[in-house]
Amino acid sequence: MRNIRLLIQYDGTRYSGWQSQEHTEQTIQGKLTRVLERMLGESIELQGSGRTDAGVHAAGQVANFHTNAMISCEEMQNMINQYLPKDIAVLKAEEVEGRFHSRLHAIRKTYIYRIWNSSIPNVFERRYLYQVKESLDIERMKRTAGLLCGTHDFRAFCANKRLKKSTVRTLEQIKIEQRGEELSLTFTGNGFLYHMVRILTGTLLEVGMGKREPKEMLRILESKEREQAGVMAPALGLCLLSVEYSKEDSI
């Protein structure tokens, strides 16, 4: 069987996430699977690099599936984009090694959280920006971000209470950039826990507003208690930018 890898972009506004528990809901994975199955005439199992929450976007989600169909990748991509709704697009379709697995082989992910720091709403990008009216101390946020990077047990920044697996992750970088009224927080790491980026962002925003001290971060990490961290930032500002694979699997 052929193994096909897709590079996918979506505006998550209308969806209840990449994959959801309830089958009645509208999901990105569901939409893509239905279009692919109708196109290929066989049932497929589309494996994403990971879930994205309801309302979260992706500029570079990766997924793969196995098929017996002989259609070329280029033709497949054109057809699928024709049938998909306008808020989902396949940027690339390619045949990869049979053993490639989009979730298990991912070695690094990058998320961006975009904030519109102004009292005036942003009309054109309102679906992708979280508006924060309060003024923010960006330098203070940058200092705090430095304290969060590294290999830590991020349990305090995770919404899932019944975690059996390890909650240790390596957060390589949090890049904070300001361009006009837009502030972006780019998170790169080897893996992220459930809601981790949004809770980190909410906590960093509280530091930026002066509601928390930078030094609290170490205490929060050590506590391993969700209640110690800040509020979760809303989904709409979050976007999965890219998923990286080892050299032989590189996209």
Add this chain to the structure above:
Amino acid sequence: MRNIRLLIQYDGTRYSGWQSQEHTEQTIQGKLTRVLERMLGESIELQGSGRTDAGVHAAGQVANFHTNAMISCEEMQNMINQYLPKDIAVLKAEEVEGRFHSRLHAIRKTYIYRIWNSSIPNVFERRYLYQVKESLDIERMKRTAGLLCGTHDFRAFCANKRLKKSTVRTLEQIKIEQRGEELSLTFTGNGFLYHMVRILTGTLLEVGMGKREPKEMLRILESKEREQAGVMAPALGLCLLSVEYSKEDSI
């Protein structure tokens, strides 16, 4: 009475234009007027710099109205943005001279038409970009744009058949820029006829696709017949960028 000028931004997707003939329709002018009247407790007449068609956007529409209310401009702006839907925002509210008229005193307008020249749809800006899959000869389009600039009778590029007023306008510049897969056409002039920018864009696209010769432009202008020009490009790619006023009225 005070004369208040507003700088307005909107995503025109959901609206039947700035102002429409039928009162049952949803218009930007109508939305703003209702919010202002409820806020000020008096009826007002909101005068826009000009109409925009159904589905057309604005990054810098200008409008003014007269009021007896004593509320400060800053307070007015904050309140109105709070009550407006998320696809309309007031970027600025300021008191101007009593005689200022947003339409009659406008001396120059700039529109941008944005094209996504790719076979892969643009997910995040799909509401603001017209997707053109065919390859385009940009240099040829630029040469043709030069032939259209200047003071001409633009009747052939106007959709309104029962024109009594002059259809002579001065088109100062058509700037064509390519950035990656995005192509933008920026039109600056002292005034634009009904559908003029969209018909100019459609005609320039036909030149870019090789369906028309650049030299045809002079014949089309001379013919003064709508049928001679190209098809009208769709509304979604068009945005009113700015309206300029003489120095004493400058915004």
